[in-house]
Each structure stands twice: as C-alpha cells, then as structure tokens.
Amino acid sequence: MKRKITLKHIARELDVSISTVSKALKNSEEIGQDTKEKIQAFAKLYNYRPNNIAISLKNKRTKNIGVIIPDIVHHFFTTVFRGIEQYANNKGYNVIVCVSDESFDKEVINMEMLANGSIDGFIMALAGETQLKNDFNHLKEVTEQGIPLVLFDRVTEDVQCDKVIINDEEAAYQAVKKLIASGRRKIALVTTEGYLNVSAKRAEGYFRALKEHHLPIDKDMILELPYQKDNEKKSEEFFRNRSIDAVLCVNEIFAVKCMGIVQRSGKRVPDDIAFIGFTDGILSRLSTPTLSSVDQHGELMGETAARMLIEKIERDHDQEEEEIFQTRIISATLVERESTLGSLK
Amino acid sequence: MKRKITLKHIARELDVSISTVSKALKNSEEIGQDTKEKIQAFAKLYNYRPNNIAISLKNKRTKNIGVIIPDIVHHFFTTVFRGIEQYANNKGYNVIVCVSDESFDKEVINMEMLANGSIDGFIMALAGETQLKNDFNHLKEVTEQGIPLVLFDRVTEDVQCDKVIINDEEAAYQAVKKLIASGRRKIALVTTEGYLNVSAKRAEGYFRALKEHHLPIDKDMILELPYQKDNEKKSEEFFRNRSIDAVLCVNEIFAVKCMGIVQRSGKRVPDDIAFIGFTDGILSRLSTPTLSSVDQHGELMGETAARMLIEKIERDHDQEEEEIFQTRIISATLVERESTLGSLK
DNA sequence: TTGTATGCGTTATCAG
DNA sequence: CTGATAACGCATACAA
Numbered sequence: 001m002k003r004k005i006t007l008k009h010i011a012r013e014l015d016v017s018i019s020t021v022s023k024a025l026k027n028s029e030e031i032g033q034d035t036k037e038k039i040q041a042f043a044k045l046y047n048y049r050p051n052n053i054a055i056s057l058k059n060k061r062t063k064n065i066g067v068i069i070p071d072i073v074h075h076f077f078t079t080v081f082r083g084i085e086q087y088a089n090n091k092g093y094n095v096i097v098c099v100s101d102e103s104f105d106k107e108v109i110n111m112e113m114l115a116n117g118s119i120d121g122f123i124m125a126l127a128g129e130t131q132l133k134n135d136f137n138h139l140k141e142v143t144e145q146g147i148p149l150v151l152f153d154r155v156t157e158d159v160q161c162d163k164v165i166i167n168d169e170e171a172a173y174q175a176v177k178k179l180i181a182s183g184r185r186k187i188a189l190v191t192t193e194g195y196l197n198v199s200a201k202r203a204e205g206y207f208r209a210l211k212e213h214h215l216p217i218d219k220d221m222i223l224e225l226p227y228q229k230d231n232e233k234k235s236e237e238f239f240r241n242r243s244i245d246a247v248l249c250v251n252e253i254f255a256v257k258c259m260g261i262v263q264r265s266g267k268r269v270p271d272d273i274a275f276i277g278f279t280d281g282i283l284s285r286l287s288t289p290t291l292s293s294v295d296q297h298g299e300l301m302g303e304t305a306a307r308m309l310i311e312k313i314e315r316d317h318d319q320e321e322e323e324i325f326q327t328r329i330i331s332a333t334l335v336e337r338e339s340t341l342g343s344l345k
Numbered sequence: 346m347k348r349k350i351t352l353k354h355i356a357r358e359l360d361v362s363i364s365t366v367s368k369a370l371k372n373s374e375e376i377g378q379d380t381k382e383k384i385q386a387f388a389k390l391y392n393y394r395p396n397n398i399a400i401s402l403k404n405k406r407t408k409n410i411g412v413i414i415p416d417i418v419h420h421f422f423t424t425v426f427r428g429i430e431q432y433a434n435n436k437g438y439n440v441i442v443c444v445s446d447e448s449f450d451k452e453v454i455n456m457e458m459l460a461n462g463s464i465d466g467f468i469m470a471l472a473g474e475t476q477l478k479n480d481f482n483h484l485k486e487v488t489e490q491g492i493p494l495v496l497f498d499r500v501t502e503d504v505q506c507d508k509v510i511i512n513d514e515e516a517a518y519q520a521v522k523k524l525i526a527s528g529r530r531k532i533a534l535v536t537t538e539g540y541l542n543v544s545a546k547r548a549e550g551y552f553r554a555l556k557e558h559h560l561p562i563d564k565d566m567i568l569e570l571p572y573q574k575d576n577e578k579k580s581e582e583f584f585r586n587r588s589i590d591a592v593l594c595v596n597e598i599f600a601v602k603c604m605g606i607v608q609r610s611g612k613r614v615p616d617d618i619a620f621i622g623f624t625d626g627i628l629s630r631l632s633t634p635t636l637s638s639v640d641q642h643g644e645l646m647g648e649t650a651a652r653m654l655i656e657k658i659e660r661d662h663d664q665e666e667e668e669i670f671q672t673r674i675i676s677a678t679l680v681e682r683e684s685t686l687g688s689l690k
Numbered sequence: 691t692t693g694t695a696t697g698c699g700t701t702a703t704c705a706g
Numbered sequence: 707c708t709g710a711t712a713a714c715g716c717a718t719a720c721a722a
Contacts (some may be wrong), residue, residue, distance in 0.1 A: 001491045004462075006699060017709045022701060032707055035719050040560075047486075051462040052408065056398045056697035064441070064463075072430070073423050082417055085444050094458065096409070096441050099430050108432075115350075117396040117715090118439065141392075146346045256631045263633065286601045288608065288633050351715060362693045367717060377691055399715035402698050461701090 005046045014042060056117075064094050065309060066119035068110050070102045070127045070154070073283035075252075076298050077125065080152060082300025084123055091310050093120075102227075104129040108138045115141075121148035121309045122300075128227065131196050134158070145249055148312040150305045153296075154197055155327075156198035162308045163327040164301050168198055169296045171332035172205025178334065180213050182343040184246035184274055188221045188238075190258055191250045199250045202278065206248055222264060225254055235261050245273055252277040256287045259339065275339040278332075296342045298333050304328055350391045359387060391618045409439050409495045410654060411464035413455050415447045415499070420597075420626035421643050422470065425497060428647025429468055429545075429656040436655050438465075447572075449608040453483045460486075466493035466654045468647075471501060473572065476541050479503070493657035496651045498641075499542055500672075507653045508672040509646050513543055516677035517550030520593055520621045523679065525558050527688040529591035529619055532581075533566045535603055536595045544595045547623065551593055570599055580606050590618055601632045604684065620684040634683035641677050649673055 007025075011018045018034065024031045024039035025048070031039075042048075056062045064087055069077045085095050096119060098110035107127045114122070122142065130136070131154060139159045143149050152164040179187055189206050192199045203222075210217050224239045225231055239262055249255035253278030259269050267273055269289055277284060280295035308326065352370075356363045361380065369376045370393070376384075401407045410433055412647035414422045419594075430440050439466060443455035452472045459467070467487065475481070476499060484504045488494050497509040524532055534551050537544045548567075555562050568583045570576055582608050594600035600622030604614050612618055614634055622629060625640035653671065 002489055007701095008699075018699090019701080019710075020708055022699095023708090026701090030707060031715080049457070049461045051699050053398060053401045053462040054714090055701085057402050057698090057716095058700050058702095062398065062712070071429055074418070075418070077421055078418050081443065085417070085442065089443065089455075094441050094443065094463065096439050097430065098434065098439065099427065112394070113439065116394045117398040144347055145349060252630070253627070260631065260633055282598070283627065283631060286598070286628060287604065287631070288605055325574055352717095353715075363716080364694080364718075365692055368692090371717090375691065380691080399698090400717085402700095402714090403716055405698070489712095489714050 004051070005048050005049065007048075010039065010042055010046075010048065014039060035125070061313075062118060062120050063092055064096055064119045064122075065306070065313075066111075066114040067095055067097045067123040067275070068100055068107060068114075068122065068124045069097070070100050070125060072097070072099050075283070076153075076279045076296060079281070079298030080125075080302035080305070083299035083304075085302075086139050086299075087303045088310065091306075093306075093310065100127040100130075102128040104135065111138050111142060115145065115147060119147075120313045121150070123150045123152065123305045123309055125152050126154040126197075128196070131156070134195075148309055150309045150312075152301055152305045157191035160323075162305075162312065162323055162325050164305045164308070164330065165327065166296050166301070166330045166332045168201035168204040168332070169208070171278075171334070172202040172248060173209045174205075175294060175334055176206050176209035177212075178336075178340065179248070179274055179276065180209065180215070180245040182274065182340065185215060186221070186242075186244050187246045187248065188223065188242070188244045189248050189250075190223045190225060190235075190254045193224045193226050194339045200248050202248075232257075232261070236265075236274055239265065247273060247275050249275065249277045252279045252281055252283045252291060252293055255291055255293070255339075256283050259287065259289075259291070270341050276334070280335050284337065287339075289341075292340040293335050293338045294332045295335050297330050301330055304330065349396070350393050351396065352393075355384065355387055355391070355393065359384060360685070363663060369565065377591075406658075407463060407465050408437060409441055409464045410651070410658075411456075411459040411467045411469075412440055412442045413445055413459075413467065413469040414442070415445050415470060417444050421498075421624045421641060422626070424554055424626070424643030425470075425647035425650070426642050428644035428649075429651045429680065430647075431644075432648045432651035433655070436651075438651075438655065445472040445475075447473040449478055455648070456483050457489060460490065464492075465658045466495070467652045468495045468497065468654055470497050471499040473541070476501070477539075493654055494655075495654045497650045505668075506658065507650075507670050509650045509653070509675065510672065511641050511646070511675045511677045513546035513677070514550040514553070516623075517547040517677070519550075519553045520639060520679055521551050521554035522557075523681075523685065524591040524593070524619055524638060525554065525560070527619065527685065530560060531566070531587075531589050532591040532593065533568065533587070533589045534595075535568045535570060535580075535599045538569045538571050547595050551687055577602075577606070581610075585610065590617060592620050594620065594622045597624045597626055597628045597636060597638055600636055600638070600684075601628050602630065604634075604636070615684050615686050621679070625680050628679070629682065632684075634686075637682045637685040638680050639677045640676050640680050646675055649675065659680060 004032055007018050007021045010021045021039055024036045025043055054219040088095050100107035107130055136158050155163045158268040253274050259275050262273055277291050277293045284291040284293035352363050352366045355366045366384055369381045433440050445452035452475055481503045489504055494506040500508045552562055600620050604620050607618055622636050622638045625638040629636040629638035
C-alpha cells in the first residue's frame, strides 16, 4: 500500500526544502532549471498530487458546492441536479448533495453541517415543511455569514438571495388557453394538497385563463392530492361524479395516474378528456397515450443556478461591492403530445 | 456580515489561550469550572462551530464519501443513491456525487479529483465505456493508496474490493420460468446493444430457463437496443415480423416502449403478449397496463454499499489486519402486475 | 488549571 | 536561486 506522497516527503528525499519543492512544482522562475527538473521528475514518478484539504484550508475555498433538495427520486430535481453537476464540474467544482426529504429539521441539519467550511455556496429548493413553517432563519444565517445562496423552483421572498424559477403562472395560463382553444370548456385542476408556492402559481394561471374566457371558476373542479402517497379512491370518485373534458395537472405523476383512472372507467384520452401535465419527464414521453406536458427545463435551471452561484463565489473574494440579487425566470414550454391531440366534437 | 468565528477569536476576546478554549469547549476536566462556563457561554453566543476543513486536515478523515455513477437521471441509480445518502447521513457522512456519463475519461478525472483528500472512500458503478475498455487502473490506484472502494451493480472481477450486486441471472431465470408456467412459449428478449455484464447475466438466466424447458434458443428472438437513444423503427420491425407471446426486457424503459409499440399494432397486453421488465420504478407502476417488473431493491443496495464502505473506513484506522473483501448479493424479487396477468389460452 | 509547542499539507513572504 | 518562517483552524502532548 503506497500512501499518498506529500511535499515534505519529496523535500526530504531530494534533500531540499519544502518551499523549494512547492515552487518547483509550480514551475516558478525563482528555481534553478536543474533543480526544477529533478523535483518535477521525482514528483511525476511518485504521482504527487496536492492535498485538496490542505489547499482548502489555506485558500479558505473548498471548490465544493452544496446542493440541498427535497427529493432525489423526483425526476424534476434529478434533472436540475444534472444541470448543476455538469456546469459545476466543468468549472472545477464538486457537488455535495443532501436530501431534505421535505423535512424542515433535515434541511436545517444538512445546512449547518455543510456551512461549517465544507462548501463555498449553496443551491437549494425548499422542503415542503419549510415552506409551511415559513421559517427561514437557517437560510438567513448562512447568507449573513457571507455564504452565497441560490434558490431554485421552491423559493421564498423572505430571503435575499439569487433565485431561479420558471414562469409557472404563465405556463399554466397558456396550457389552459390551449385547452380552451381546442373546444374544451369543463376543465379540472389536479394539484397538491394545501397547494403552496409553485402549485399555487399554477392554479393562478388556471384561474386567469378561465376568467379571461368567461368560464366559471368552480372549486368543485379542483382535486387536491397528497404529495407522495397514493390516493386512488379520491381520484376515482372525483372523475366518476363530474362532467370533465380536460384536466390540468401540476405534475406528470398526477397526470398519468389520472389518465389511467379515466381510461379504466371507459373514457378515452384525448377524445373525451384531454390532459396536460407539468414536468416533462420520461413518464410523459412513455405513457399511453403520450402526455402533453409543460417542460420546466430542469437542466437549464440547474445550469443557470450553478452559473449564478459560481459567479458570486468567485467574485465575492475580489471586492466588497453592494450585493445585487437577481431572480432569473426560465420560460417553460408546452410540449404537445397525444393527450391533447385534436379538438373536441 | 458576521464572519465565522474561530477558536483564536474567542481566545483573544476572553484573553485566554487557544488550547484552553479548545479544551473548554470539549468540556475537558482539565479546565476550571468558571473558565469553562465563560468560554462556553461566549461560544454559544457567537454560535461557534468548528471548521470542518481544519478538522479534516488534522484527523486525515473528511467524513465525506464519493459516489460516482454513470447517470443520475436513471431511476435505478437514483434509488441506490438515496439509500447511500440516507445511511451515510445518519452516520455523519456527507456525499459528493459525480456523474461519469458513461464516459471512461470522466470517470477517471472525477476519481482523481476526489482521491486527493476530498473523500474517505468511494462507492461506484462502472461507466459503460470503462466496462468496454476493460481498463481499471484508476480503480486499482485508488485501492492501492488504501482508499476503501465499494462497487455496486456494474462491477468487475479485475478489482479487489467490496461489491454489492443482485442475482441477475437467477432473477431473469425466475422471470422467464414464470412466463413459461403461464403457457408462453415464444419468449423474446430485449436487451442493450453489445449487452455486457448485467445485461449478459440476465440473458444467461433467460437462456437457462428456455433450455430447462426444452424451448429453442433463437438469436432471432433477441432485440438489441441502443442504451440511451430512441430506435422505434428497429423495435417496430422486430415485433411486426415475429410471432411472440412474451417478452423479457432488461429494463423498464425498454419494456414500456415495447408495450406501447405492440399495443399500437393492435395486439393486447397481456392477452396476446406478456411483458416483464427489470427496474421496478415509477414507469412500471404507472404504465398501462401496469408492468410486471424485477425489483432490484436499489435503496437496499445503496444502504448496503454505504454500510460496507463506512465499516471499512472506520476500521481501517485501527489495525492493519489482512484485508477481506466481500461480495454481497441482494435477491431481486419479481413484482407481478397486469402485464403478466392470467395464462395464455 | 492553564499555556506552549508541534503538526496536519500547502502557499506566500521575506531573508539569505 | 534557495530556505526559513508564518499562517490557515484545530487538537494534543507536554510544560509550567
């Protein structure tokens, strides 16, 4: 077992000082040609690599960024993560991921753990519980310490930092308009229980489109589903007892589940009912029929967040100018597939 | 902006030495009660937290583990990652993820980056390219340096280390037996192009079941699909020109795609053709019909890998006993759903 | 009971 | 051209 070699080993072996070795390996002009060559050759032979931890301690920069997301199995977050990871890696940063599991406590613990020197900045989407509690002190503490923070998707106005979101309201509005244009009039909304934040904005877009076309807004046409658990019965009951010709769902899972229920009850998609979901993932592409879906461009979102964060990290050290926080809005786009094909009647 | 406070700050402020502060905060018996209280109160007031980096440098342990996977958007890897993250976090470890993107070069670069002190051990699944190249020097270097390594799912016999895999051959065998027991005789296999390793083992199980029941093994009944790209035409052609009454697919994406193709061509699942896939993910649960699928227990796999790794990390430092490497085999289980309901004829 | 010195691996400054 | 020294933040063996 050949342990990692350090500057000290090289110095001792070659009978020079540590600082000479350090400089020689950086190809410093100060060092004589022959000494440099000798040292570089030795270093290469023993495959010397500087120790990241020591460099971090010295530079007070870790080249790590911390990502805290509510759930890694969720396709949207996975996609965002991919965007982050790719961009960050290109820039020489590594990514430490923590999953909050929608729990406030875990989010706090994870943040504190990472904030003590492990990372140069955070990218995160708030846990559901955090949004409910409306307690953002852990975020504020971090920013007050001067650690850059970028929020994406699940954001809050209570914290001053960079943000990346999509135009949820507008995207939902456009989706519903599309449904109306194809002759649908009885349009239901399937959303999350106690729908917050993102879901709420999508609901607003839904309402706006209905209003604009003088269609009635009926709370009875809104189905609220628990976030992670199954609730087939509630959904079945909903569709059984209502006359519905189109549905907007706040995610693709709800959409695909509801399409299944509706089809099993003998109705046809899109002939009898059209469906549009959010999150254009693998489910949308592979369901039968394929699902029209709002693409949230997760990868772009992640890349954008990473770019904003790294800019801030690398600027931070230069000058202490007035902090400017930006909110980037990414335009969602509707991907039309079979579930909205053709007009009604 | 209140910067992070250090032992030195506290020492200066309270006019004591750094080591006194250090000991006081560890509640050492050496320090006088009153000094301890004074120091602890001050530390709490200013929310002192030890710097992770400094501790890492001192202890030569980072409490980070590195995970390198080919793809984070793939459901199976995501699930494994979740198992790793949960277990590691419980044990006080953070997880740094790098995505190799199936590329040999990226895998090497990522490993080298992390191996220079950033992590205490690796968990990884080999990139497709790495398996093709059969070049594992980067893995060997790491293990030679004494960095613990656990491989999962995509493993190789060329590297001496801990491994976690599932009984792919047996699972495929059982799946095909089940198909045969329900009266199916013309059973196709859909696998990855140049099917390696995992896919190869599943193919072996498929062959074994056929042989055991004296069914013909026909290369023409095997469809090879590119890993990530679409190839609808090839699949359509395959199913159009063959008489098939059951299909085993090496992943759920292939299965769902093929079910779609078959259904669009007018055949019925499972009445005319039964389907079984691997990777029991969201697609299997939400496709129409729902897909019978081999559950690889990704989360358990991740947890197991993390447990093995952390055990090794924490033992490593004790004694220099003879290294023992284990291979844990996780039993896959077939989850039966609509796509295999009932017998043929 | 408290403080000093040393080291973890590296870099930067300054002296020789 | 080369080397000694200090510093990053912390822990600890050893003095006082």
